[in-house]
Amino acid sequence: MATDLHRAVNVQGLTRSFDGRRVLDGLDLALHAGRFTVLLGHGGCGKSTLLRVLAGLDREISGTVLVPRRRAVAVRAPRLVPWRRVWRNVLLGEPGKPVRAVAERLLEEVGLGHRSGARPGALSGGEIQRVSLARALVRNPDLLLLDEPFGALAAPARAEARRLLAELWQRRGCTVLLATHDVDEALLLADRVLVMRDGVIAYDTAVDLDRPRSPGDPATAALRTRLLAELGVERDEFAGEAARPMTPPALGSVPRTVHPADRVGTRLDTDLPPSTTPARRYGKASS
Numbered sequence: 001m002a003t004d005l006h007r008a009v010n011v012q013g014l015t016r017s018f019d020g021r022r023v024l025d026g027l028d029l030a031l032h033a034g035r036f037t038v039l040l041g042h043g044g045c046g047k048s049t050l051l052r053v054l055a056g057l058d059r060e061i062s063g064t065v066l067v068p069r070r071r072a073v074a075v076r077a078p079r080l081v082p083w084r085r086v087w088r089n090v091l092l093g094e095p096g097k098p099v100r101a102v103a104e105r106l107l108e109e110v111g112l113g114h115r116s117g118a119r120p121g122a123l124s125g126g127e128i129q130r131v132s133l134a135r136a137l138v139r140n141p142d143l144l145l146l147d148e149p150f151g152a153l154a155a156p157a158r159a160e161a162r163r164l165l166a167e168l169w170q171r172r173g174c175t176v177l178l179a180t181h182d183v184d185e186a187l188l189l190a191d192r193v194l195v196m197r198d199g200v201i202a203y204d205t206a207v208d209l210d211r212p213r214s215p216g217d218p219a220t221a222a223l224r225t226r227l228l229a230e231l232g233v234e235r236d237e238f239a240g241e242a243a244r245p246m247t248p249p250a251l252g253s254v255p256r257t258v259h260p261a262d263r264v265g266t267r268l269d270t271d272l273p274p275s276t277t278p279a280r281r282y283g284k285a286s287s
């Protein structure tokens with residue numbers, strides 16, 4: 001496969017099976033550098049599986065996957081180490097001596113500079129999600145993979161987190177792939193939407209709408225209807241918060257207790273395998 005410099009991700013014929021069932025079934029995907037793509041699909045259709053493969057966390061695949069060397073993941077339920085201060089959590093898994101100023105610069109970027117010395121147990125759900133974003137940004141990723149990052153947040157924190165993410169993306173210019181159930185999240189953030197079905201990208205559309213987006217805009221409403229149809233929903237079960245009146249931005253408001261068990265997998269967000277080339281290939285085509 002020829003490497004296209006404008007493509008941050010190039011996937012061909014990607015297949016991943018669990019117990020003999022093909023969750024990803026010859027999936028093809030190209031993501032252009034610097035674009036914000038949202039991946040929609042029903043629960044269990046394989047969104048997380050795809051993101052894990054792109055992150056390099058799952059290599060039991062066939063097909064070809066080209067991704068940037070610098071990539072990071074943020075997930076729906078980030079695991080922070082409860083006894084470490086916030087700034088140390090930002091640098092978890094990073095090589096070398098942790099430098100607080102580095103963590104604090106990233107925390108400032110996500111609006112959490114004032115919580116640098118706090119313990120995770122004192123943070124709201126929205127704040128924890130922002131720590132997770134800061135942790136993902138440590139590596140200055142070219143590809144940011146977000147797996148339902150706001151799924152656990154209540155409406156005000158979710159609106160604020162989306163606004164922050166849109167700002168970060170515009171400032172950093174990295175390629176973003178965000179998996180969600182929420183059509184309205186896609187309409188607010190994406191400049192391209194993919195719908196996943198039967199192990200492949202079944203629908204792919206550019207979102208050519210001015211920003212900031214308004215749910216009441218006729219073009220937005222028309223695309224929303226189309227996406228819901230692609231998802232095959234009669235009822236509006238994929239609707240998120242955006243179709244309703246916009247909530248004024250507020251700081252995260254979901255208290256969350258961090259249990260010792262959260263230690264397990266703390267490195268998921270940031271610890272990606274080292275690589276030697278700007279775009280690396282793994283999982284050779286099997287067919």
Ligand SMILES: Nc1ncnc2c1ncn2[C@@H]1O[C@H](COP(=O)(O)OP(=O)(O)OP(=O)(O)O)[C@@H](O)[C@H]1O
Nearest residue numbers: 018019023041042043044045046047048049050181
């Ligand atoms: N490690 C695993 N072992 C066995 N089956 C798995 C494993 N990981 C995922 N699956 C199965 O693969 C399918 C796709 O799961 P995946 O988590 O990728 O879906 P998803 O679209 O992200 O779902 P959701 O939106 O609910 O998070 C599911 O049926 C799931 O049970």
